[in-house]
Amino acid sequence: MTTMKDAQQDKENNLESWTDTSLSSRVAQKWGKKFSNTNLFYLHSPQSLAYRKGIRDENKLKNESNSNLDWEIILQSTKSLSISDSQSKSVEKKETVTRNSTQYLQHLEEVSNSPPSFITPYCVRGLQNTEEVVVLRKFKKNREDLLKQLYNFYNERVFSKQLKETLVSTCWSKTLNTTAGRTCFQNKRLDNNQMERTVSIQISIKVVDRGERLLSTLAHEMCHAAQWIIDGVAKPPHGREFQRWSEEFKKTLPFVQVNVKHSYNIVYKYIYFCQSCGLQYGRHSKSIDTCRQRCGRCKGQLILKV
Structure with missing residues (x-):
């Protein structure tokens, strides 16, 4: 027989174990x-x-x-x-x-x-003699404008417009007989007593008579201008700075060849030749006196070739 105390204890045990067993089993x-x-x-x-x-x-x-x-x-x-x-x-x-x-x-x-369109018609590579004469005459007539256009083209593509026209002057020269181009370095004093580097570029009329020669010659001279104006270096003339700018030309404009020396066949108006050894002398004018001057190799008589 269960007492009240035992019933209360069972009730508490059922409540404590409620979470351990399911409700239906406990009720059953x-x-x-x-x-x-x-x-x-x-x-x-x-x-x-x-x-x-x-x-x-x-x-x-x-x-x-x-x-x-x-x-x-x-x-x-x-x-x-x-x-x-x-x-x-x-x-x-x-x-x-x-x-x-x-x-x-x-x-x-x-x-x-490929060369720029404005200078391509003035290149004579692969042309016949008659066509070459026409192109040379056309180049001579338009060389002033071609020089300006090509300078601006190089300045924009290779030098990022650092060679301003106020610092660099370009012109055609009649005094350069065998040299294709020349660059003169100058120091200009400003009003505030500061020095400004300037450059004068001269292109030979007698040597640079066609488009492909102008491409190479102007690139060479502009490399000199860049080494003076941008880098501030004048000597050696074909040193590290010059080579760096020539490499920049090869990367940006591969059709341009920047050489240290040119090997152009110069077209002379007058040709003198030696009767003894056959050596020829080319001149742009009648500057050789055949009566007084002799061949430098064999001292033979010089005759003007007509």
Whole structure:
């Protein structure tokens, strides 16, 4: 026979062990049958209250877990979408940049692998003799404008417009007979007693008589001008600074050849030849007196070739 104390102890034990066993099994042990979850809410016993509290806690946990799961899914989907979108945009942007850079490089190759259009008609390479004479006459007529245009072209492409026209002067020279070009370095004193480096470039009329020679000669002289104005170096004339600018020409404008010395076949108006050894002397004027002067090699008689 159980006492009140034992019944109270059993009741406390049932409450303590409520979380360890299911509600239906506990009810079956106490009342001999099982109840559904909805019917258990109507039991007027401490177990029903505990059960409702447990259901609320369980639903709360489920809701929290579901909400966390939903947010995780949303975040993952959003993240994946944003990453894919950003990747697609970056890939598209990279393709656009690559395409634009390729087109720009192709444009540079087209421009840099051929002389500029304004001087191409004045080049005589591959022409016949009759065509060459016409081109030479045309070049002589337009050489002033060609020199200015080519100088601006080189200054923009190779020297980034650092050789300003106020610092560099260009002209055609009638006194240079065998030299294609000459660059004179100068120091100009300003009003504030500061010194300014200036350059005078002279191109020979008698040697540079066609477009391809003007391309190479002006590039050579502008390298000298750059080493003086930009680098502040005058000697040696074909030193490290000169070589650096000539390499810049090769990178930017490969069709231009910057040589230290030229080997142009100069077209002379008058030709003298020796009767003994056959050596020829070219002159732009009748500067040799055949009666007084002799051949420098064999001292033979010189005759003007007509």
